Amino acid sequence: MNRLETEFCGIRFQNPVTVASGTFGSGQEFAEYFDISKLGAVTTKGVADQPWSGNPTPRIAETASGMLNAIGLQNPGIETFLERDLPFLQDAGARVIVNVCGHSEEEYLNVVRRLNGEAVDLLEINISCPNVQRGGLSFGTDPREVESITKKIKDEATQPILMKLSPNVTDITEIAKAAEAGGADGLSLINTLLGMKIDTRTRRFALANRTGGLSGPAIHPIAVRMVYETAKAVKLPILGMGGISDAESAIEMILAGATMVAVGTANFSDPTAAVEIIAGIEHYLEENQLDHIRDLVGAVEAL
Amino acid sequence: MNGRSYAKIIEQDRLCEGIFRLRLAFSDTDSIRPGQFFNLYLDDGRHLLPRPISVCEAEGGVLTLVYRVVGFGTEAISKMLPGESLWILGPLGNGYSLDWLKEDSSVLAVGGGLGIPPMLFLTHALAKQGISVGTVLGFRDEGFLLPEFEEAAPSLYLSSDSGRIGEKGTVIDLLETHHLKPDVIFSCGPLPMLRALKDFAAARQIRLFVSLEERMACGIGACLACVCSTTELDDHSRVHNRRVCKDGPVFDAEEVAL
Numbered sequence A: 001m002n003r004l005e006t007e008f009c010g011i012r013f014q015n016p017v018t019v020a021s022g023t024f025g026s027g028q029e030f031a032e033y034f035d036i037s038k039l040g041a042v043t044t045k046g047v048a049d050q051p052w053s054g055n056p057t058p059r060i061a062e063t064a065s066g067m068l069n070a071i072g073l074q075n076p077g078i079e080t081f082l083e084r085d086l087p088f089l090q091d092a093g094a095r096v097i098v099n100v101c102g103h104s105e106e107e108y109l110n111v112v113r114r115l116n117g118e119a120v121d122l123l124e125i126n127i128s129c130p131n132v133q134r135g136g137l138s139f140g141t142d143p144r145e146v147e148s149i150t151k152k153i154k155d156e157a158t159q160p161i162l163m164k165l166s167p168n169v170t171d172i173t174e175i176a177k178a179a180e181a182g183g184a185d186g187l188s189l190i191n192t193l194l195g196m197k198i199d200t201r202t203r204r205f206a207l208a209n210r211t212g213g214l215s216g217p218a219i220h221p222i223a224v225r226m227v228y229e230t231a232k233a234v235k236l237p238i239l240g241m242g243g244i245s246d247a248e249s250a251i252e253m254i255l256a257g258a259t260m261v262a263v264g265t266a267n268f269s270d271p272t273a274a275v276e277i278i279a280g281i282e283h284y285l286e287e288n289q290l291d292h293i294r295d296l297v298g299a300v301e302a303l
Numbered sequence B: 001m002n003g004r005s006y007a008k009i010i011e012q013d014r015l016c017e018g019i020f021r022l023r024l025a026f027s028d029t030d031s032i033r034p035g036q037f038f039n040l041y042l043d044d045g046r047h048l049l050p051r052p053i054s055v056c057e058a059e060g061g062v063l064t065l066v067y068r069v070v071g072f073g074t075e076a077i078s079k080m081l082p083g084e085s086l087w088i089l090g091p092l093g094n095g096y097s098l099d100w101l102k103e104d105s106s107v108l109a110v111g112g113g114l115g116i117p118p119m120l121f122l123t124h125a126l127a128k129q130g131i132s133v134g135t136v137l138g139f140r141d142e143g144f145l146l147p148e149f150e151e152a153a154p155s156l157y158l159s160s161d162s163g164r165i166g167e168k169g170t171v172i173d174l175l176e177t178h179h180l181k182p183d184v185i186f187s188c189g190p191l192p193m194l195r196a197l198k199d200f201a202a203a204r205q206i207r208l209f210v211s212l213e214e215r216m217a218c219g220i221g222a223c224l225a226c227v228c229s230t231t232e233l234d235d236h237s238r239v240h241n242r243r244v245c246k247d248g249p250v251f252d253a254e255e256v257a258l
């Protein structure tokens, strides 16, 4: 029996571990280091209806136990994705979650329609990117907008949809409820936290974009708290992420209420981090004589 | 398959003020090309991103890297002792492409500042291929790796900003005073030097290759942190943004905006 097999939004994955959008490209580069079919799924970099060129450099900066990024969603657009990246993922034997981005409702819908009937397991809709001027974050912080766009996407999508939530809000459960009301099949959280770094030597911003999204272990306790609150507030299954860097931090996220987890920034510190985390979770189950990973989902107990 | 390797430090020495040479045990040195780089990881849970460092020499299972201490990471690495190990990933990037050169091509390797160390590997490789190579180096003030270059380079031209090493001035001054007009220049160094070289080469129909630096996260082409603007559409996103870590760090100067 596979103790890691996970059902998520009605789909079976061999384990609950995927990678966080934007940290893994479409898998090509990491496939040089490990067999990407070993992942529960590959979550792709955000895909828009047209190629996007992203922000000026420097686009990243290291911070204490974290990093800031302002890539600005550079991506080749849906046509190239379907021509080149999706066939690659299929040939590699990977399950696929496509992350969708846009500046406007219409742009999101163009991508979602273009993915109709394609061999993609789930869509993750990024309504929470802090690094683009229009769209992204502005969609993700207003409950009415979230409900409305979720409904429109749900109407057009042939795959189950995850709405990816921003932590840059006062109460994430309000947004989660709006996505649930709009008909989302699941939720994905958290995206990055808006931050800033200043280089004291040059007295300049570290990023050309001035602000960027904070990720990595520095945000893990925030992500765990938000996953916990959201799991209590809605019935939807959760893909949890934010600072997962080892099996322990992944299991913490699952105990807080995530059914699946995504490894993001940790891929930059070690290209094989995600597969090592899968092995570590397996080891934890064995050591604690647990029958199945599903028994840990939301299993945190009061003191 | 291969991931990072835990490389043992064979030797570490200070070459001059603030500049260190690290020799690591690395079994597959034959697979490394001049102009490629390695990611060095601190693995302290606080500094998450790799430090990219170019290959200075690679031979017989010994990988040599030369770096300047500029911040926390390079400082921490400079304090490591022989016998200790650190996590590395590589070789990364494309490196200088040499196979297309003809035996009678005249080639210059031009390095400035911390772009000097990779010119040692390049000079060796070109000489080994039987190509006539001149090596042109521009130091800031203090010299380093001079005995190594004197041994490796059939013809060596030296300059420094302060005049302490070789002729006072820049590498461009050296090219001009010595009337150097090669077919091809391979270069690595600070951006102002690369810009000046680009003008120099364009005016004389010299084919120029430059090695670029950019802030990196993954170092393997996945995160799109390290792009530079290019005249042609890039293969990845088709938006005139090539990745320094994967499509570079070496580019034909004609195809990148400096």
Ligand SMILES: Cc1cc2nc3c(=O)[nH]c(=O)nc-3n(C[C@H](O)[C@H](O)[C@H](O)COP(=O)(O)OP(=O)(O)OC[C@H]3O[C@@H](n4cnc5c(N)ncnc54)[C@H](O)[C@@H]3O)c2cc1C
Pocket (backbone or CB within 6 Å): A062, B037, B049, B050, B051, B052, B053, B054, B055, B066, B067, B068, B069, B070, B071, B072, B073, B074, B075, B114, B117, B212, B213, B214, B215, B216, B249
């Ligand atoms: C392809 C490539 C090859 C390089 N080769 C060499 C070399 O052979 N010798 C050498 O001395 N230096 C080289 N550098 C620069 C070297 O990577 C940085 O000096 C080093 O990362 C600084 O780390 P730090 O922790 O000491 O500095 P910090 O300033 O504390 O570093 C903070 C962050 O900024 C990044 N960073 C800082 N400076 C640079 C820089 N100039 N370029 C890219 N990232 C930077 C660090 O990697 C780290 O993520 C190279 C850079 C690149 C991109």
Ligand SMILES: Cc1cc2nc3c(=O)[nH]c(=O)nc-3n(C[C@H](O)[C@H](O)[C@H](O)COP(=O)(O)O)c2cc1C
Pocket (backbone or CB within 6 Å): A020, A021, A022, A023, A045, A046, A069, A071, A073, A099, A126, A129, A164, A190, A191, A192, A214, A215, A216, A217, A219, A241, A242, A243, A244, A262, A263, A264, A265, A266, B217, B223
């Ligand atoms: C370099 C980088 C690029 C990212 N790009 C995207 C993206 O395209 N779409 C998206 O929804 N999230 C993107 N994210 C956010 C991550 O998917 C994830 O939500 C966040 O980084 C938190 O997880 P982590 O701490 O494990 O990295 C990106 C993050 C990083 C660091």
Ligand code: FES
Pocket (backbone or CB within 6 Å): B215, B216, B217, B218, B219, B220, B221, B222, B223, B224, B225, B226, B227, B243, B244, B245, B246
């Ligand atoms: S550093 Fe990630 S793409 Fe170059």
